Amino acid sequence: MELFLQQVLNGLMIGSTYAVVALGFSLVFSVMRVVNMAHPEFFMAGAFGAYLTIRHVTTNFFGVLAGGMLVAAVIGLVVERLAIRPVRGRYVMIPFIATSGVGIALQHLAERVFGSDPVAIPPVVPTVSYTLGQLSVRNTKWGRATRAVAERPEVAAAFGVDVNFVSRLTIGISALMAGAAGVSIGILYTSAWAFMGLLYGLKSFVCMLVAGNRHIEGVMAIGLLLGVLEALVSGYVSSTLRDAVAFGVLVVVLVFKPGGLFGSYSV
Amino acid sequence: MSLLLRVRDLEVSYGAVPAVKRVALEVPAGEIRAILGANGAGKSSTIKAILGLVKARGTIELEGRPIHGAPPHRIHQLGVAWVPEGRQLFSTLTVHENLKMGAFARGDGPRFASRVDEMFALFPLLRERRSQLAGSLSGGEQQMLAIARALISEPRLLIMDEPSLGLAPKVVQRLFEQIREINARGLSILMVEQNARQALKIAHYAYLLEVGRLAAEGPSAALMASEDVQRVYLGG
Numbered sequence: 001m002e003l004f005l006q007q008v009l010n011g012l013m014i015g016s017t018y019a020v021v022a023l024g025f026s027l028v029f030s031v032m033r034v035v036n037m038a039h040p041e042f043f044m045a046g047a048f049g050a051y052l053t054i055r056h057v058t059t060n061f062f063g064v065l066a067g068g069m070l071v072a073a074v075i076g077l078v079v080e081r082l083a084i085r086p087v088r089g090r091y092v093m094i095p096f097i098a099t100s101g102v103g104i105a106l107q108h109l110a111e112r113v114f115g116s117d118p119v120a121i122p123p124v125v126p127t128v129s130y131t132l133g134q135l136s137v138r139n140t141k142w143g144r145a146t147r148a149v150a151e152r153p154e155v156a157a158a159f160g161v162d163v164n165f166v167s168r169l170t171i172g173i174s175a176l177m178a179g180a181a182g183v184s185i186g187i188l189y190t191s192a193w194a195f196m197g198l199l200y201g202l203k204s205f206v207c208m209l210v211a212g213n214r215h216i217e218g219v220m221a222i223g224l225l226l227g228v229l230e231a232l233v234s235g236y237v238s239s240t241l242r243d244a245v246a247f248g249v250l251v252v253v254l255v256f257k258p259g260g261l262f263g264s265y266s267v
Numbered sequence: 268m269s270l271l272l273r274v275r276d277l278e279v280s281y282g283a284v285p286a287v288k289r290v291a292l293e294v295p296a297g298e299i300r301a302i303l304g305a306n307g308a309g310k311s312s313t314i315k316a317i318l319g320l321v322k323a324r325g326t327i328e329l330e331g332r333p334i335h336g337a338p339p340h341r342i343h344q345l346g347v348a349w350v351p352e353g354r355q356l357f358s359t360l361t362v363h364e365n366l367k368m369g370a371f372a373r374g375d376g377p378r379f380a381s382r383v384d385e386m387f388a389l390f391p392l393l394r395e396r397r398s399q400l401a402g403s404l405s406g407g408e409q410q411m412l413a414i415a416r417a418l419i420s421e422p423r424l425l426i427m428d429e430p431s432l433g434l435a436p437k438v439v440q441r442l443f444e445q446i447r448e449i450n451a452r453g454l455s456i457l458m459v460e461q462n463a464r465q466a467l468k469i470a471h472y473a474y475l476l477e478v479g480r481l482a483a484e485g486p487s488a489a490l491m492a493s494e495d496v497q498r499v500y501l502g503g
Contacts, residue, residue: 141371148357148368155357157339158318158349159420160372164338 007235008228013188015227017043017181019220021204024174026213030265031150031170032088034095038079038103040201042175044110046072046182047192051114051121059122065183072179073172075106080171085164089153103197110194118191142169150265199243206250212260222261269330271296271424271455272317277325279312286312287323288479292457294424299446299456301466301487304476310459311352313476314426317457318342318349329424344372348422352429352459354413358402362393362412365401369416379419386415389445407438418449425449427458431465443469467491 021043028036049071053064083098148156149166157163185200186192203226211222226249230242253261272294279287287309294300302310316323319339327335334342343349348369357365366386370379387394390411396404401412410430417425430446431439439462447469450456460466467473467487475483475496483496490496 141367141375144360144364144368145371147359151357151359152355154320154339155349155351155355156368158320158343158351159368159416160340160343161368162338162340 003235004232007231011228011231012224013184013227014231015224017185017200017223018204018207018226019223020177020181021200022207022211022219022223023216024178025205025208026211026216026219028170028174029208030213031146032084032167033092033265034084034088034099035092036079036084036171036174037096037100038083038106039099039174039178040197040204041103041106041110042072042076042079042178042197043182043185043200044107044192044194044197045075045175046179047121047186047196048110048114048119048182049179050183050186051119051192054122061187064187065180068183068186069176069179072175072182076171076175076178077168079106080168084171085167088167107194107197114192114194116194118193121186121190121192142166146170203243203246206246209260210250210253212257212262212264214260214263214265218260218262269296270294271330272457273326273328273331274313274317275326277313277316277323277327279309279316279321279323286479287316290325290474290476290479290481292474292481292484294455294457296423296455297450297453298471299450299458299469301463301470301473302457302459302476303461303463303466303473304482306461307478308476309479310476311428312479314349314428314457314459318347318426340372343420346421346423348417348420348425350410350413350417350425350427350430352432354409356401356404356409356412356416358400361398361400362404363397365412365416366419369419371420373420382419382421386419389418389449390415406434407442410434410438410442414445414449418454423455425454425456427456427460429459429461431460431462439465463496 021040024039024042025036028034028039046068049068050064052071053067057063057067079099079102083102084095087095087098145156145161146166146169149161149163153163204223207223207226208219211218213219226246229245233245234242270293274290274292277287277290278285290309290313292300302313304310312321315321317327319337319342323335325335326333329345329347334345357368360368366383367375370382373379392408393411393415396408401409404412430442434442443465446456458466458470467490470487472486473484473490474481483490483493
């Protein structure tokens, strides 16, 4: 029983990072119809932001969290300007390829700057599992505007919504969330490395596909569930099977429900 | 009479395909003007250029200020509101939230509440539907909401794209009466309409587009009487 609880707790911890990163993928896709392949690198940037903050600024957990999120948001806004805004609204593969390219460039930039071995993140404080505030896409002015842009970008623009601002806002929020996830994974495993976005990003992407991108709550639930499932497989079966389970679930779901469990927006 | 909108030498093309060629038109304050023409004549491209939604060459002036090249949200802030073809409501928002989006640039302070009441007075059915999702309204109700969403921004120029499209004849009749009422309160209107006969009944002046070019223009009564226009657009 103790092992079970321990594994569920671990699973929720990892799962919350999947959920948060998947939420970013889903938010950006549903608002802008952009599959942002550079999104996992915001997560990686968050972990390195935490490392830099601890080395040079503060070891206070909230300071480290803020530092990581800030670095991720800055990288996010640069990516928005360079690889998303110029190609937004074009055929979906074009921003997909543009952001993939920037993502690869960011991985190699991080490798150049920090080396290819993981850098150690000193254990600052016991990992705090944070709760993600309910994303206020419901009843604020910009929340409504974001939903309006998601459905009809042209009409929203003609009613005074600066679509470029919504684009920066959406990418910024998604990067802040990914950054926070990067900080917590960095602290949990006490390291950051240039290619850490690959597996986490891919799994989070899988969570979005399994849930479908229409409902935030669905995406978050699937993220948490995947984390718990992986932890239980590692604990009771074998940790080598962990990743196979994640992708196996994806295959099964997509065969029967190609739009995801809770429905998706189409391109 | 002061000129609200003035368009000169307007050219719009999609890639290498020209859609609008050297179109000129004007909307004096207080008038209803109509752009008529068949499918693909360049009517929608012309108004999308005015709204800043497609790239265009030429000059577009609102009360003497050039607005071409400005992003759509800026043009809206200068007092241009749009009733899009096919309504294009925000279907996942409620009726009331759609009105809030209409007032996005104005903000939703105390003035907004009184504007909402005015809209409900103009379209009483919308009051009953205020908490429903816009996607669940009937065609006629959706058109009312699309107009209310545009009017609530207190525009100086209302641009309507095919307001009668897909509506039952009886509903169209009532709609055009309401457009005339809205105009009688002082709002200038530029309307694109395939239903030429209906449009000419309420418009003061109209432009005829043919494959992207201006083929004829004049006061509605004169166009209505013209044999060419009769033959081509009014079916007899």
